[in-house]
Amino acid sequence: MNSDPALFGRMLGIDMPPEAHPGVTELNLARVHADRRNADLVLTSHDQVVHLEFQRRADPTMADRMLIYRSLLRVEPACAGKRIRQHVIVLDRGTSPSRIDEPGLTFAFDTHYARDIDPVRALADPLTAPWATLAAAQNDDVRRARLSTVLGMAVSTGSESLSRDLIRTALTFAAITMRREDVKEALKEAAMPADMIRDTEFAQELIDEGRTEGHTVGRAEGRAEGARQATEDHIVRVLMHRQVGPRMARLIAEALIAHDPATSVEQAAFTDLDELMAMAAEK
Structure with missing residues (x-):
């Protein structure tokens, strides 16, 4: 997303x-910090601000939240005098409100549904390929074959770090729309090298099975703690990308894994940051 905003934009419409770059995401209300909200992604150019919010499912309160974000963006020095455009991207089910119409207040923004993505367009480039896993599909077999294709494209980028990021993104998205057994089958069909998926939530299950399409992973004994640490480190990276400080990111990661390790990475990527911080505080 950050590597080519224009490419991502074309895929979702x-x-x-031009020349948009990541901007501030921690939005403070007044100097006394009387209130604080965290936006998912803010891109700025010389005359525009593009604010993106990613939601796993449609949120009936989304319009109210977007109005808060817009108000906070308006008083950010980096956004002063610039046109603000807001978009919500719903990754899974539901229909989200896109406006407020009431006496004295009219407010609107754009909502996009990942299920409406053209999978052919997404699969035209490795950078957008993971989004094909969220597109609508006729059945589970189509989804599994599509994920296998995405994983193959990710491995062939020529950059190990980019490949790992694309694989993590694809598997995070796949966990939203696919059954776990289908994700595991796609990993096998794609003949994923073991070291490319070791820090994903599916790695330990495949380690326990003893193979990933002929690539011997080795004994599961002694690996559980390593896999857990890798997952925690991955969650921390995701949260720091969302502008969470390293100490808080580590606390949130520990809380998420303790609550539900199977969905911990997904929750780190898409759950509201206020909720995640409250979860860490309760731990």
Whole structure:
């Protein structure tokens, strides 16, 4: 997403301004910090601000939240005098409100549904390929074959770090729309090298099975703690990308894994940051 905003925008039908770059995401209300909200992604150019919010499922309160974000963006020095455009991307089910119409207040933004993505367009480039896993499909077999294709494209990028990021993203998205057994089958069909998926939530299950399509992973004994640490480190990276400080990111990661390790990475990527911080505080 950050590597090529224009490419991402074309896939979802969002007109990205030229030379857009990541901007502030921690939005503070007034100097006394009387209130604070965290936006998912803010891109800025010389004359525009593009604010993106990613939601796993449609949120009936989304319009109210977007109005808060817009108000906070308006008083950010980096956004002063710039046109603000807001978009919500719903990754899974439901229909989200896109406006508020009431006496004295009219407010609107754009909502996009990942299920409406054209999988052919997404699969045209490795950088957008993971989004094909969220597109609508006729059945589970189509989804499994599509994920296998995405994983193959990710491995062939020529950059190990980029491949790992694309694989993690694809598997995070697949966990939203696919059954676990289908994800595991796709990993086997794609003949994924063991070291490319070792820090994903599916790795330990495949280690326990003893193979990933002929690539011997080795004994599961002694690996559980290593896999857990790798997952925690991955969650921390995701949260720091969302502008969470390293200490808080580590606390949230520990809380998420303790609550449900199977969905911990997904929750780190898409759950509201206020909720995640409250979960860490309760731990």
